[in-house]
Amino acid sequence: MIKRVALIGLGTMGPGIAARLSRGGLDVAAYDVSQAAIDRARSMLEIAGGALDRLGIEAPTGGAGTVSFVASIAEAVEGADLVIENVPENIDIKAETYRAVDALIGPSVIVASDTSGIPITKLQAHISHPERFVGMHWSNPPHIIPMIEVIGGEKTAPETVATIRDLIRSLGLLPVVVKKDVPGFVENRVLYALLREAVDLVERGVIEPEDLDTCVSWGIGYKIAVVGPMALLDMAGLDIYKSVSSFLNADLADRKDISPLVLDRTGDGKLGLKSGEGMFAYTLEQITALQGERARKLVAIRRILENRE
Numbered sequence: 001m002i003k004r005v006a007l008i009g010l011g012t013m014g015p016g017i018a019a020r021l022s023r024g025g026l027d028v029a030a031y032d033v034s035q036a037a038i039d040r041a042r043s044m045l046e047i048a049g050g051a052l053d054r055l056g057i058e059a060p061t062g063g064a065g066t067v068s069f070v071a072s073i074a075e076a077v078e079g080a081d082l083v084i085e086n087v088p089e090n091i092d093i094k095a096e097t098y099r100a101v102d103a104l105i106g107p108s109v110i111v112a113s114d115t116s117g118i119p120i121t122k123l124q125a126h127i128s129h130p131e132r133f134v135g136m137h138w139s140n141p142p143h144i145i146p147m148i149e150v151i152g153g154e155k156t157a158p159e160t161v162a163t164i165r166d167l168i169r170s171l172g173l174l175p176v177v178v179k180k181d182v183p184g185f186v187e188n189r190v191l192y193a194l195l196r197e198a199v200d201l202v203e204r205g206v207i208e209p210e211d212l213d214t215c216v217s218w219g220i221g222y223k224i225a226v227v228g229p230m231a232l233l234d235m236a237g238l239d240i241y242k243s244v245s246s247f248l249n250a251d252l253a254d255r256k257d258i259s260p261l262v263l264d265r266t267g268d269g270k271l272g273l274k275s276g277e278g279m280f281a282y283t284l285e286q287i288t289a290l291q292g293e294r295a296r297k298l299v300a301i302r303r304i305l306e307n308r309e
């Protein structure tokens with residue numbers, strides 16, 4: 001049974017994951033190399049807790065778990081049943097983290113990565129018990145989005161996948177087991193197909209960025225939360241999809257490299273909210289307001305989708 005979790009990496013994803021796991025009754029030992037990240041994570045925990053309250057997510061009968069911030073990987077993994085790695089999406093940084101963890105844990109401890117899409121088979125090569133290594137891909141913001149992908153690599157034992165799937169279920173979340181270890185798994189393959197087309201349309205001057213967002217959010221986005229793509233095909237009619245895809249598929253963006261628009265912005269340090277400018281420019285007040293508004297609306301929509309409103 002999983003009761004104690006070591007969480008390594010407290011950037012964008014870590015604090016929300018810690019908040020959700022502890023609300024579900026687990027004890028989390030959280031570690032980051034950066035003191036600034038730890039300080040930020042402390043305040044994020046409180047904000048995430050507020051969102052969980054508004055979602056009506058209560059602690060189990062045994063009570064909520066704890067979150068403790070610790071000063072080393074060794075302290076984090078001590079007594080842990082599960083290690084969740086949340087360090088940057090860079091195979092070298094992840095591999096170094098696994099090597100550090102590997103030397104400190106017993107063979108029964110499961111190591112999970114929140115990688116956005118590096119194949120699990122590649123990552124598990126850096127650990128001495130690859131059968132206990134698994135992908136556990138949360139979606140941002142992780143304390144609010146209930147779906148989590150579970151991915152086994154070539155050497156992952158089926159029991160490891162089942163343990164993580166059951167843990168997610170026991171927390172009242174929605175596990176989706178991905179059957180093949182393809183890059184990007186499923187969520188990000190679909191998201192990145194959409195993002196490639198969206199960036200391409202803006203880059204080619206087909207539409208302004210603000211109008212692209214209105215089109216996708218109020219068109220596809222609004223309905224896709226209610227009707228998934230497979231059900232959408234049935235509602236539209238497969239005959240329509242057949243006709244449109246017969247001429248449209250050949251015209252869709254299919255670039256294999258990173259778009260010049262994204263390379264230019266990142267080259268200028270324009271990374272989005274974290275740097276104050278990306279596709280759009282933001283003041284500090286706008287960033288705070290935007291994050292609050294995102295949480296408020298996602299909570300409200302989730303309550304409706306769960307038939308709780």
Ligand SMILES: NC(=O)C1=CN([C@@H]2O[C@H](COP(=O)(O)OP(=O)(O)OC[C@H]3O[C@@H](n4cnc5c(N)ncnc54)[C@H](O)[C@@H]3O)[C@@H](O)[C@H]2O)C=CC1
Pocket residue numbers: 008009010011012013014031032033034037085086087088089090093097114115116117137138139140
């Ligand atoms: N940002 C997103 O929307 C999502 C990201 N992910 C994935 O989750 C992982 C983490 O992503 P983010 O939170 O966005 O990254 P981030 O860059 O915001 O945070 C990473 C954190 O790891 C820390 N770190 C770096 N090396 C470390 C080490 N050796 N030991 C301990 N801490 C270390 C950094 O100080 C930083 O606070 C990545 O694999 C990413 O692809 C998954 C779902 C969504």
Ligand SMILES: Cc1ncc(C(=O)O)c(C(=O)O)c1O
Pocket residue numbers: 115116117138139140187188
């Ligand atoms: C742009 C982008 N990339 C990756 C992810 C992820 O799920 O890993 C997300 C997300 O929203 O969670 C994302 O927006």
